[in-house]
Amino acid sequence: MKIGQAVKMAAKSIFANKARSALTMLGIIIGLAAVIVLVSYAQGQNLAMEKLYSSMGTNKITVYAYTWNGSNNVSQALYDYCLNLSDQVVGFSPNGNVYSQPTIKYGSKTLAPASHSSGGAVIVGGTAMSTGGENNYPSIYLGNEQYGMCNDYTIANGRDLSYLDVKNGNQVCVLGAATAEYLFNFANPIDQTITINGLPFRVVGVYAYKGDPSSAPANPEDTNSWVDQVISQMDQMILLPSTMTRYFNNNQPIDQYVVKVRSSEDLRPVITSLKTFLSGIIDPNSGSFGVNSDDVYKEQQGDATAMQQRFLGGIAAISLLVGGIGIMNIMLVTVTERTREIGIRKAIGAERSSIIVQFLIEAAMICGIGGLFGIGVGYVGTLILGKLSFNTILIPSPGITAGAALISVALGVIFGMYPAIKASGLQPVVALRAD
Amino acid sequence: MLIEIKDIYKIYNEGKESEVRALDGVSLQIDQGEFVAIIGASGSGKSTLMNILGCLDIATYGTYILNGTDVTDRSDRQLAHIRNREIGFIFQGYNLIPALTAYENVELPLIYQGVSIFQREEMVLHALERVGMADRWKHKPSEMSGGQQQRVAIARAIATRPPIIMADEPTGALDSKTGRHVLEILHALNQEGTTIILITHDNGIAATARRIVRISDGRIVADGTREEVGL
Numbered sequence A: 001m002k003i004g005q006a007v008k009m010a011a012k013s014i015f016a017n018k019a020r021s022a023l024t025m026l027g028i029i030i031g032l033a034a035v036i037v038l039v040s041y042a043q044g045q046n047l048a049m050e051k052l053y054s055s056m057g058t059n060k061i062t063v064y065a066y067t068w069n070g071s072n073n074v075s076q077a078l079y080d081y082c083l084n085l086s087d088q089v090v091g092f093s094p095n096g097n098v099y100s101q102p103t104i105k106y107g108s109k110t111l112a113p114a115s116h117s118s119g120g121a122v123i124v125g126g127t128a129m130s131t132g133g134e135n136n137y138p139s140i141y142l143g144n145e146q147y148g149m150c151n152d153y154t155i156a157n158g159r160d161l162s163y164l165d166v167k168n169g170n171q172v173c174v175l176g177a178a179t180a181e182y183l184f185n186f187a188n189p190i191d192q193t194i195t196i197n198g199l200p201f202r203v204v205g206v207y208a209y210k211g212d213p214s215s216a217p218a219n220p221e222d223t224n225s226w227v228d229q230v231i232s233q234m235d236q237m238i239l240l241p242s243t244m245t246r247y248f249n250n251n252q253p254i255d256q257y258v259v260k261v262r263s264s265e266d267l268r269p270v271i272t273s274l275k276t277f278l279s280g281i282i283d284p285n286s287g288s289f290g291v292n293s294d295d296v297y298k299e300q301q302g303d304a305t306a307m308q309q310r311f312l313g314g315i316a317a318i319s320l321l322v323g324g325i326g327i328m329n330i331m332l333v334t335v336t337e338r339t340r341e342i343g344i345r346k347a348i349g350a351e352r353s354s355i356i357v358q359f360l361i362e363a364a365m366i367c368g369i370g371g372l373f374g375i376g377v378g379y380v381g382t383l384i385l386g387k388l389s390f391n392t393i394l395i396p397s398p399g400i401t402a403g404a405a406l407i408s409v410a411l412g413v414i415f416g417m418y419p420a421i422k423a424s425g426l427q428p429v430v431a432l433r434a435d
Numbered sequence B: 001m002l003i004e005i006k007d008i009y010k011i012y013n014e015g016k017e018s019e020v021r022a023l024d025g026v027s028l029q030i031d032q033g034e035f036v037a038i039i040g041a042s043g044s045g046k047s048t049l050m051n052i053l054g055c056l057d058i059a060t061y062g063t064y065i066l067n068g069t070d071v072t073d074r075s076d077r078q079l080a081h082i083r084n085r086e087i088g089f090i091f092q093g094y095n096l097i098p099a100l101t102a103y104e105n106v107e108l109p110l111i112y113q114g115v116s117i118f119q120r121e122e123m124v125l126h127a128l129e130r131v132g133m134a135d136r137w138k139h140k141p142s143e144m145s146g147g148q149q150q151r152v153a154i155a156r157a158i159a160t161r162p163p164i165i166m167a168d169e170p171t172g173a174l175d176s177k178t179g180r181h182v183l184e185i186l187h188a189l190n191q192e193g194t195t196i197i198l199i200t201h202d203n204g205i206a207a208t209a210r211r212i213v214r215i216s217d218g219r220i221v222a223d224g225t226r227e228e229v230g231l
Helices: A003-016 A018-056 A073-084 A163-168 A177-184 A226-234 A242-247 A264-281 A294-337 A339-347 A352-390 A398-424 A428-433 B046-053 B076-085 B102-113 B117-130 B146-159 B176-191
Strands: A060-067 A089-094 A104-106 A109-111 A121-124 A127-130 A139-143 A155-158 A172-175 A193-196 A199-207 A237-241 A256-261 A287-293 B003-012 B020-030 B035-039 B061-066 B087-090 B164-168 B195-200 B211-216 B219-224
Touching: A003 A018, A003 A352, A018 A226, A018 A294, A018 A352, A018 A398, A060 A073, A060 A264, A060 A294, A073 A089, A073 A256, A073 A264, A089 A139, A104 A177, A109 A177, A139 A242, A163 A242, A172 A177, A177 A199, A199 A237, A237 A242, A256 A264, A264 A287, A264 A294, A287 A294, A294 A339, A294 A352, A294 A398, A339 A352, A339 A398, A339 A428, A339 B076, A352 A398, A352 B076, B003 B046, B020 B046, B020 B219, B035 B046, B035 B176, B046 B164, B046 B195, B076 B087, B076 B102, B087 B146, B102 B117, B102 B146, B117 B146, B146 B164, B146 B176, B164 B176, B176 B195
Parallel strands: A139 A237, A172 A199, B035 B195, B035 B211, B087 B164, B164 B195
Antiparallel strands: A060 A256, A060 A287, A089 A256, A104 A109, A104 A193, A121 A127, A155 A199, A172 A237, A193 A199, B003 B020, B003 B061, B211 B219
């Protein structure tokens, strides 16, 4: 018997028993959709983390160095040391933060922390971002002309801080895109002057948006995705020359630095060199230090995500297996129910192989059709979940889809095998006697 | 000699207390073109005999020579081939596949034989015409009367034009009028040279056969014409 005939026979049999076929397919549909949605969800989470880390700046090392006597020597020493590593290090900047939340004004617009100041700071990979207070209140950073480069900010308008701004202590600032938009709307902020705690600062430049300004709602906490929230908060910032520290934080020296290396391979050697160097100049009795990298943290995070992915994949695989056993069950029932039919087919000359092929194709077709529906449901589910959890269009990878489809047909063949072999082995006279 | 069986035994639970000898040393020869009725009470072993003659079952002991070749120890595959080409079956319960139409049921043995789709159409329609069911080709078994179903079953049996037709109580489930009609078809086929082996417990139907074999307790007790057997 030809395969084409077997396919036709199988199709006839499937359509002659619509309810039974549909119920069998349901198992496969649910199993497959679960696999696709869960694995895609894990992948979506990976993508979101990737997006977050690349927004925060890649190949970046955060250094924390502090001495009790508050000498500024550490900063200079670090700067000089980084210059020596110039074939690995491409940027260095102080990474200070104004903790006191001063009032910021431009014309009639005022940015002040809300009195209830609900939240503290959320720490993501060592970078502190204010989430409390008024939603538009920016973080104020203290850095040098390489701060923007180190943190992957690009200038959209005007210029970045310059070496002389830092050296001479010029009262200038660079605004994050969201802060500039809030204070100036559509007016050009360049060469306008804002005040921070009454001190005038001239705006020299505006950074480009890191997040997507069109999708960012006025209140960032309205976004569904915390990743989008964090990224849009990166656009709410003001950068001042690091020498401005004398006006803020009770004139405490800056104890955080950011070092940008050339490539990810340079991360670990530079971290080791910096640790060795800092342990040489900071006496543990009179200070402390730490060297960290988001990228190293990201690798660990990647491991955790991979584990989660395996876990979700495992759950999904179990649901597929249950679906497969459902198929075997229904095929067994089918065979028992159709023993007489098998007897008739054998009596009129069907070979054993023809019967096996017919039942196998029937099982494979049920699983294949169920698989197609399962993929459809999985795609829709993934799209919905992607929109809800990541606020993005999430599409299952073709690899996962193809794999899932293959598995569903394989399940049909594997689980259809046993009843088919069982049915085909019957003596025609025995099979004919069945009711 | 078309069919020759020698010392055929069919024994269930051999050697045990519950041993049953369905066939107890049966030898029989049937020539091409014969119309043989095998009669006997229920449980006499006549159906077992037909199953073995039709290669639907395997004898415990004995030899079976069909058309000059020994088919006693043939493989499952070879037996399927013999059933497909050499023998057409007609059963008491029609044994049509419920999900298939009359056309598809008749087509089935041709599909297993590997006949091309174009040839099949002609052969199926010819077989259906032969039994007067060509206009019902689209109907499923559940949409037909018992007589109609049996006619479709006959069409299926003759579709491959086998030299032998075995009919197991073909009229058993039919009223006498349709039963007679089915019998007429069998006789017409016999006229054209097909060997017919008819199993029945109805003496009136058996009486239409030229040769009658009476079986009792697994043994042949009489074999001959109507007069010789004593019907």
